[in-house]
Amino acid sequence: MTAGVESARAVLDVARVVEESLAGNDGPDEYAVEALVRVAGDELEASGRQGFEAVEAEGDTDVAAVLIAAVVQVSAGNTLIAAGQAVGETDTGADAVGEYGVAVARLADVVDALDGLEAGAGRRQGFEAADASESVEAALDRVRDAAERVADGIAATAAGTVTEAFKQTVKLVPEKIRDVADKIGDKVDLGQYAGRLVKLGVRAVQRALDLFTRMFPGGALAGMRDDVKVLYARLSGAKPIPATVGFVIGVDDVKAYLKLYGGDRIEQLDKAAADVERLGTKYANLGKLATNLIEGIAVAGAVVALLQLAVPHLALIVAGALAAVVAGVLLLAMDYVGDRPVLHTIRGVKLVLADAVG
Numbered sequence: 349m350t351a352g353v354e355s356a357r358a359v360l361d362v363a364r365v366v367e368e369s370l371a372g373n374d375g376p377d378e379y380a381v382e383a384l385v386r387v388a389g390d391e392l393e394a395s396g397r398q399g400f401e402a403v404e405a406e407g408d409t410d411v412a413a414v415l416i417a418a419v420v421q422v423s424a425g426n427t428l429i430a431a432g433q434a435v436g437e438t439d440t441g442a443d444a445v446g447e448y449g450v451a452v453a454r455l456a457d458v459v460d461a462l463d464g465l466e467a468g469a470g471r472r473q474g475f476e477a478a479d480a481s482e483s484v485e486a487a488l489d490r491v492r493d494a495a496e497r498v499a500d501g502i503a504a505t506a507a508g509t510v511t512e513a514f515k516q517t518v519k520l521v522p523e524k525i526r527d528v529a530d531k532i533g534d535k536v537d538l539g540q541y542a543g544r545l546v547k548l549g550v551r552a553v554q555r556a557l558d559l560f561t562r563m564f565p566g567g568a569l570a571g572m573r574d575d576v577k578v579l580y581a582r583l584s585g586a587k588p589i590p591a592t593v594g595f596v597i598g599v600d601d602v603k604a605y606l607k608l609y610g611g612d613r614i615e616q617l618d619k620a621a622a623d624v625e626r627l628g629t630k631y632a633n634l635g636k637l638a639t640n641l642i643e644g645i646a647v648a649g650a651v652v653a654l655l656q657l658a659v660p661h662l663a664l665i666v667a668g669a670l671a672a673v674v675a676g677v678l679l680l681a682m683d684y685v686g687d688r689p690v691l692h693t694i695r696g697v698k699l700v701l702a703d704a705v706g
Contacts, residue, residue: 352398353462355391356420360459362387363427363452370445376435385544388428392552395420399559409693411680414563415637416462418556422644423458425552427451428545429651437543438655458640465633480618487617491704492606494621495697498628499602499685503594505635506681511589512639513674514580516646521667529577531668532675533570539656553648557669560641564676568690572675596678598687602698611705620704624697631684638677645670
């Protein structure tokens with residue numbers, strides 16, 4: 349289990365103790381609250397540091413590590429904000445104790461999901477290679493099938509994540525998607541808050557947003573604004589979005605390349621097919637992490653908008669952060685398809701194919 353997941357579990361353990369104390373009639377256990385403040389402060393600082401180190405490390409960025417750190421930050425941050433409300437740091441007029449229970453359960457689900465991703469990665473490392481192809485033609489059929497299927501799968505995964513982000517964005521700011529898209533790449537500032545738990549929670553959510561945007565070179569996210577607008581227009585018009593995503597990320601060009609693709613070395617072609625399959629699995633996992641991040645940002649956005657009623661445009665700012673995740677998901681998909689990579693975090697499908705015959 350990575351340090352980020354360990355940090356989330358540590359926060360969850362103490363958060364459950366606070367939840368139990370709130371179920372009684374004597375109010376929150378002050379010692380448990382102090383423990384939550386201390387543990388959350390230490391663990392989330394460590395998790396965030398690990399995420400920023402992954403961003404700044406030499407060589408290819410470990411995107412999964414950064415996304416895990418961001419998901420941990422936003423999920424634990426939402427739990428802390430809810431804890432602050434439940435113990436009386438703020439008053440939104442809602443069922444604060446009940447909402448805290450929901451937040452703790454949501455954090456537990458995230459920890460379980462992250463554990464599942466890591467366990468699955470461990471099992472895949474033990475997979476044996478497929479039997480060697482019997483002929484060059486069979487090897488070509490194998491790699492072509494893998495490349496087309498995986499490229500389509502990347503587009504479908506990205507489309508699902510994009511759709512979820514748009515759904516959450518519309519909840520925050522109905523009818524303002526063009527304004528939201530124009531904020532992609534802008535600095536997000538969630539403001540200042542009173543209360544130790546709320547302040548820690550908002551700081552963690554802010555850290556999650558900073559972690560995500562730090563992965564992308566200057567101007568890369570903002571450069572996707574028009575594509576995000578086009579995708580939303582198609583989605584709101586009830587048109588199929590995977591095909592449009594596929595066009596944006598270069599799937600059509602990879603398929604055209606496959607029609608002319610050839611090679612004569614069975615071993616290299618079989619290796620390329622296996623490498624392409626792994627790309628599909630890796631991107632599917634990134635899609636799951638990005639969806640977790642989107643859901644966490646949406647929850648945070650709804651809460652901080654209530655806490656900052658004096659800042660009416662805050663919901664639009666958070667929606668802009670959701671749109672930035674859409675842009676990032678598309679940029680990562682471009683890398684994984686490999687026709688026109690922007691970030692160069694990995695050798696994508698088309699580059700793997702080229703390596704096999706180069």
